[in-house]
Amino acid sequence: MTARPLIVEVDLASPWVDRGDPIHFDALIIEAVCRRNGSPEVTRLTPVDRIGRVQTPILEVEAMGLRCPLATAAEATVPVAPALVHLTKRRDAEDWMHLSGPVNVAAGPDRDRLVRAEARVAAGLRWHTWGHRASVLDLLRLLWGHADRPTGFVGSMRRAGAGQITGWRVEVGSHDPERCLIRDGVAARHMPSAWVTRAARWRRGAWQAPYWHPGRQEQVPRVGVAVDLHPEVHAALTRVEADAAGR
16 A cells, blocks of 8 residues: 555534644544554553554654654644533543542542533644555544534543544645644644754643553643754655655
């Protein structure tokens, strides 16, 4: 299969709750792969060195001993509008497993809470990536939803909200691999700090899946800020494009 530059768009039927944690496209593809093949047992308590790699049709770039997917974080396809949504905050399933006894979810410190969250209403989201189009589209069908009965979501309530899916589009683009990391000199996704010689602003975050795992959190350039890539990363991106053209 030939890897191509791809532009992926999704239509949404519910607000996208944005808490500052970007939705990386490779995370959605990994979710689809796990739905098909079964998900490995990974919780927030799983040591990082025991988290296995999930094979996907998304290309990766390797530089300075690190590998990062060629896939951007989500950007809105049209201007977005602010919204206020209410969510129920409760413990995760793995948290319950490690409690010594039953708790009262109706009262006390362990009760479920109704919280307000800032959201953004967007008609759709877009990602740039490099990968195998047929395989990507096949996997996205596992996250599909119909306009009258949306069933899939692009985010989780904990990290990046809901965003009900009503349709996917995957088109072949003309962008180079670098566009999957930076756009017009600004970060288009989280990247290893070693790959960046300058960033206008940093944050705590992950640059590889699972993005929610505490052990993955480190200093990364914030999406949307000006960055300069290390020369070794530029060279690695050039090799990726040359290898893809030669296949």
